[in-house]
Amino acid sequence: MACYLTTGKHMSIYWSVGTVLLLLAITAPTALLFGFGGAAAARSRIAPLRWVGQAYIAVVRGVPDIAFFLFFVIALDQAFEWVRHQVKCPDWEDPIRQGSDFIVCGIAKLPQGNAPQWVHETYGFFLAVLTFAIVFGAFAANVLFGAMRAVPRAQIETAEAYGMTQRQAFWRILVPQMWVYALPGLSNLWMVLIKATPLLFLLGVEDIVYWARELGGSKTARFTDYPHPDWRMWYFLALLVFYLLFTRVSEIALGRLMKRLTQGQATLGGEAQRKAA
Amino acid sequence: MSCWETLMDYGLRSVGIGERLLPRDNFTLCQQVTLIGSGMIWNIYFGTLALISGFFLATAVAVGKASNLRVIRKASEWFIFLFRGSPLFIQFFFAYFLFLSLKGVSPIFDPLSAAWLGALIVLFLNTAAYSGEIFYGALLSIPKGDLEAADAYGLSGWSKFRRITWPTMLRLAWPAYTNEAIFLFHATTLVFFSGFPAWRQKGDALYYANYFADKTFNPFVPYPILAGFFIVLTLMLVALFGLANRRLNRHLPKDRQSKMRLRMNLIR
Structure with missing residues (x-):
């Protein structure tokens, strides 16, 4: 058994767990950045910028999310190639869309056709990260927008009374204080992000779902050297347990973080902590 | 081929009525709208049922989680954790x-591996867990006065639950439950991407949208159509x-009625 679980192909499933964790580690800050930008834009005083921010938040609502995932991967890929095409081959005559084909000039292709395998994989992974960041950025923007509004108005007024400019009040007063209001929403978002990682499979990245299907299956031609019946059920059970544990650990960790952040805040939680001490 | 003919051919394609073969090339806008709309039948079927x-299961789970009996409480808690945590x-x-x-094992289980029943069971259990948690939260925030008033009127047991506890719980949970319903309809798009085969290419809206995007390599037409359909569906749900x-809320004075607030939708 121990021998079976450490075969070369099983090593790739463990690696793909790493892929998932890497995705989470990269996506979370990127999405937060997108979200911060979106929220700041949505409450901007410049009308067009505000509209962009609000539209970004609004559009991602109301539509099934995997539709977004499926859409963005192709759309982003084509957008990159189109931009490169415009820059690198300005004197290209043929239309780019010919019937059902999307044709750009050779050197505009991404990644290059002769590039090694790992470049293709990294590019796919990069597209996936960008897609996740765009979709989750909108959710984060929504949370942060609410958190910025939750900071008591008096705090900003005090800052203005001290003669701070709009920009100073935003960076020195609003931003440090909003996190405690944003954390419940953000931790919820983190849970959702964890649970969205299996969708990587749909984006064409060889992640844990992919390997669980491959390794568990009995009839796939590439793995005939495992003469076992259909074990995919057990592989997915293992994945289920993995995700359950992961969410549970995150729950506990985020609970601790929340406790720390509430310290000394003018909220109900902070007040309760002060009294208990 | 006129758009009307396309509608006759493909309008019910997702349930197996009409033209057998899907269009292969020279896709018209009409074909895409019709087929994706036809796929919505499945989304509505899964979501509604x-x-x-x-x-009903959600109500049972919520009451179970608030129960005094340790066995029932633990079972409900685990059920909710299992489906919400993964x-x-x-x-x-x-x-x-x-x-x-x-x-x-036995041919009795044959229909389970088909999407129409198997996926429905998963969605049923999943939504029961999510709404069970919502209902549980509402159950805990029922005003104490309401329950005391029920006691004072001599209501107890089942009649107290049916007349006081349950309606109040629903009233408090309703805005969150609306969001959950919207979620659920969005989640139905996952069915045909997760093992359950689309038998004879009878798939849901996203299945067809993906089909067109794959064939034309142009995501900018089918996915916005899909988005349009879902926005309409969401608006109808919200109205309902x-x-x-x-x-x-009809018994409450106007200013105390809880407003429906729409919150963002996330993946589960």
Whole structure:
């Protein structure tokens, strides 16, 4: 058994767990950045910028999310190639869309056709990260927008009374204080992000779902050297347990973080902590 | 071929009525709208049935989680944790392969590995867990005065639950439950991407949208069509749940009625 679980192909499933964790580690800050930008834009005083921010938040609502995932991967890929095409081959005559084909000039292709395998994989992974960041950025923007509004108005007024400019009040007063209001929403978002990682499979990245299907299956031609019946059920059970544990650990960790952040805040939680001490 | 003919051919394609072959090339806008719209039948089928059946289990789970009996409470807690703590996508995969292996045991389980029943069961359990948690939260925030008043009127047991506890719980949970319903309809798009085969290419809206995007390599037409359909569906749901919300709140003075607030939708 121990021998079976450490075969070369099983090593790739463990690696793909790493892929998932890497995705989470990269996506979370990127999405937060997108979200911060979106929220700041949505409450901007410049009308067009505000509209962009609000539209970004609004559009991602109301539509099934995997539709977004499926859409963005192709759309982003084509957008990159189109931009490169415009820059690198300005004197290209043929239309780019010919019937059902999307044709750009050779050197505009991404990644290059002769590039090694790992470049293709990294590019796919990069597209996936960008897609996740765009979709989750909108959710984060929504949370942060609410958190910025939750900071008591008096705090900003005090800052203005001290003669701070709009920009100073935003960076020195609003931003440090909003996190405690944003954390419940953000931790919820983190849970959702964890649970969205299996969708990587749909984006064409060889992640844990992919390997669980491959390794568990009995009839796939590439793995005939495992003469076992259909074990995919057990592989997915293992994945289920993995995700359950992961969410549970995150729950506990985020609970601790929340406790720390509430310290000394003018909220109900902070007040309760002060009294208990 | 006129658009009307396309509608006749493909309008009910997703349930197997009409033209057998999907269009292969020279896709018209009309074909895409018709087929994706036809796929919506499946989304509505899954969503509606799971929502209605899940509603009853959710009530039971919520009451169970608030129960004094340790066994029932623990069972409800675990049920909720199991379905809320893991991705729906993995649940679909696991259930599909579980049903496949059950199929080998006895032919009774045959329909389980088909999407119309198997996926429905998963969605039913999943939505029951999510709405069970919502209902549980509402159950805990029922005003104490309401329950004391019920006691004072001599209501107890089942009649107290039916007349006081349950309606109040629903009233408090309704805005959150609306969001859950919207979620559920969005989650139905996962069905045909998670192992459950689309038999004879009878798929849901996203299945067809993906088909067109793959064939034309142009995502900018089918996915916005899909988005349009879902926005319409969401608006209809909101209107329907708003009516129910009005009815649940009708005894309250105007200013205390809980407003329906729409919150963002996330993946589960």
